[in-house]
Amino acid sequence: MFSPTLSRYLPILEWGRHYDRDTLSADLMAAVIVTIMLIPQSLAYALLAGLPPEMGLYASIVPIMLYAVFGTSKALAVGPVAVVSLMTAAALGQVAASGTADYISAALTLAALSGGILLAMGLFRLGFLANFLSHPVIAGFITASGILIAASQIGNILGIRVKGDTIIEQIETLWAGLDGINWITFVIGAATTAFLFWVRKGLKPLLLSWGLAPRPADMLAKAGPVLAVVVTTLVVKLFNLTEMGVAVVGTVPQGFPPFSVPGFDPDLVRALLLPALLISVVGFVESVSVAQTLAAKKRQRISPDQELIGLGAANIGAAFSGGFPVTGGFSRSVVNYDAGAETPAAGAFTAVALGVAALALTPLIHDLPKATLAATIIVAVLSLVDFSILKRSWNYAKPDFAAVATTILLTLLAGVETGVSAGVALSIGLHLYRTSRPHVAEVGLVPGTEHFRNINRHTVLTDPTVLTFRIDESLYFANARFLEDLIHDRVTQDCPVRHVILMCPAVNEIDMSALESLEAINLRLKDMGIKLHLTEVKGPVMDRLERSHFLQDLTGEVYLSQYAAIRALSGLPGVTPAVTLAVTAAGAA
């Protein structure tokens, strides 16, 4: 009925055909639970991004529906998430002041750019770019972001204003505002935070000890934030605490998400392009990792390239429906999965439920204290903060530790964009540095065998006129010159050498820079009266060498095996020189 290509780009065509009553009831059940969890979360993350609370709801409605059409994960729940909201705040803070119309309009542009980048990466299959965000960088970045987010919300709990993209700025504004603490706000915020921590740690065991089954106990514990929202809103309303200076959400417009058109002012686009790229990549990496983990539990497949398209569509949807950048969230996706979601339709039902909430329930949250939302954010993000990565990376490998530590420090001290960019640059730099010294061993013949081993580790036979280097890595521009220096150094120390053999069983590639180095090595050895030979060159590498002049210029031969070379060139005892085994460069092809 549908072409396979079409259903590759529209996964809904695949699962939609098998949809039945059982799947429907499972999806509806999951949608109800996720909706209850998402209402406070959506409002809170909009607050974190510096945007009006209703934009959090809007960002959860159309994007979820579009992801249901284009995404490949059955359980991923898309919407505003903590880290992306923090990055959104940092990006928008550079172009406009929070609370202004320009700030809101820039949020739409940011979502549109991010969506465009994700779509382009999906269509051009550039998902591999996300690989450059190494695990140490992600882990360090998320830990530091968690701290920045928590610090930014302490202000809402104290009833003062904390601003700044770096921890220093945050502490300064916090310190400057300490005189203005609103103690009633503080009591509400602190009590809610304590309650939510207890819900996380203590409620589930309590419910279990009361004889509740594990799954409903878990679900009830997840509803803790909703309970906190209801209770604190009622308290504010009953005691008229807004008159005592408790900041509340206030009037939220009632209605479905509006149709909004993002602006594309060239200056604005230029300023938001790099943040949008970072938001896209960070969001994609987080989302794909959640989606793959959940898919594996049911032995399902997700397609990373199609995920890019799904998330791209979701963000473009956000841009045109009054939202801001979104991605697949970890906690809500796990809840969705645990609640039994079978297909992306569960997401669509959640969207409908949130739409009803936006239409009908917004008057009820007029008196919801911002401190309550701040408490839900703090409790959620502190679970992201994990300094053990420092210890683990220190134990595992120092370069990874350097990447973690740099990313954490720079994110805290210089902001999210600098932190993640520097982390990526450092990871790439360290990788290039590590590979700039290829593993090269000088080898000799193990007596009585045809095997060759490192002369520094084994008792082997060597011939003083023949030097053999086994190259244990592919040769490319970053490590080619090291080989030149190594051979040059070794040969100038040692006068009787007449032959240098490069043993290449592990060389998967020789790029043009390495070819140039080999040519230089060959010429320089020739000037010293030394012949250069190659052995055990892999087929594809040999094919390529044949397309250059190198083999014609080579002073020595290419041997199929190292043993054949040693038999031909050496005077080792027990190794009879046998030129008949020599294979010319052309013959080895």
Place this chain on the structure above:
Amino acid sequence: MFSPTLSRYLPILEWGRHYDRDTLSADLMAAVIVTIMLIPQSLAYALLAGLPPEMGLYASIVPIMLYAVFGTSKALAVGPVAVVSLMTAAALGQVAASGTADYISAALTLAALSGGILLAMGLFRLGFLANFLSHPVIAGFITASGILIAASQIGNILGIRVKGDTIIEQIETLWAGLDGINWITFVIGAATTAFLFWVRKGLKPLLLSWGLAPRPADMLAKAGPVLAVVVTTLVVKLFNLTEMGVAVVGTVPQGFPPFSVPGFDPDLVRALLLPALLISVVGFVESVSVAQTLAAKKRQRISPDQELIGLGAANIGAAFSGGFPVTGGFSRSVVNYDAGAETPAAGAFTAVALGVAALALTPLIHDLPKATLAATIIVAVLSLVDFSILKRSWNYAKPDFAAVATTILLTLLAGVETGVSAGVALSIGLHLYRTSRPHVAEVGLVPGTEHFRNINRHTVLTDPTVLTFRIDESLYFANARFLEDLIHDRVTQDCPVRHVILMCPAVNEIDMSALESLEAINLRLKDMGIKLHLTEVKGPVMDRLERSHFLQDLTGEVYLSQYAAIRALSGLPGVTPAVTLAVTAAGAA
């Protein structure tokens, strides 16, 4: 007498001890020949850099002496060279107008910055950074620079002014100035160019046919530019051509290089830092490659890290003696070597001879036409232009071709800094892209042996419940996720799989991102009821894995050999399951 460490940093202490009369006469001879060659070159490259001609002489005096003290090459001749002079002009043009005092002062700052960067790279042993300038980027950059330089000098030959850092700007100013061609200048310039080309191609064969020995014939041919300088200067003087509008070098101050102090205005330093870095790296790469080639001819060693210190000292010397950025030049070093230079003292004698020239000969070059200098530059740089690199790289490997073509195009169209930066970024990006898909082969048992081969290339035995992947590369952040996707895809297609084996004989490294991926693979396979095993893990990799939690969490085992794993896990005919061969993770250490 001297500590080995001191003579490592001061190579002069080493060769100075063995200096005798024979070496002296060889060095003096070489110095005379190089001086004759260097006078027109130095003036010409100062012109190219947009600086007064005497600065070219100054840049050849103190730097050569400092290199003689700190450098390790016996034959390298340091001074202004074409490509670095072009880069200097591009850098200075961004901060001041040619001909102003600010422009000259910025040249000193640029030399000081470049010297500081080179010294720092030498002291901190950062010479490996130069490796990131891959051969395709250097080749493309030099070809494009040659074109830009030649185009910039066409103006001097036509008697009009050609400006601009890109070929487009150059063509525009050339076109706009065509009305103002000075035909006498053109005749001098064109005749000199033709003469110099003939000297290069035709004079040496002619001298040889007259019975001259090859070496003096070569030396005489190299003196062609001096002859052109003398003749054209005389012509201008005799016929009073300056009154006909022929541009000449004019009054050049007489005297030794002045003591100059470079300025370090923060804005200036910021603007010149990136150009200084690029100049340092490009100059270092060129210089080291010349030095290594010449050293190899006599089986001598050069030390790249010490070369950085030698070139750094030379540039700092240039900054304090009225010069501009310098490096080891190819043609002058070859002349120096061919003329018989034995030690760096030859360079010092050249410096003295140039000092005398600066003191005594400058009045003689008052009437030297700029067109003659332009002709020497054009003839010198056109030998750098080599488009065959495009064809060779196309045949050899497409990514290398992409790097060459991008570097050439961007250097021509967007200037030297953009060109070389984009080339480096593209080389690194292509390398990461290539390694982002590690070579992974699904393997099976070759019947009757204990060897395992790719199932797509060989007839091998496989067990449908056991999947074995041989990983042919180190695992790191850029390729780790590819492995996750590959295994996830393969396993979800194939229901009977109960065991996945990763065969790791070629895995030299597993970084923290790859460890994270292996942990994710292990957990996801566990969710599908599949066990993960490793085989043939190298010692250092195993040591590192033991410092993480991975081995405790691993659902399967680590086997010393793939055959042992297959015997333990599989029901292949002829392969008896033998759990006794299984080695636990701890036991395999």
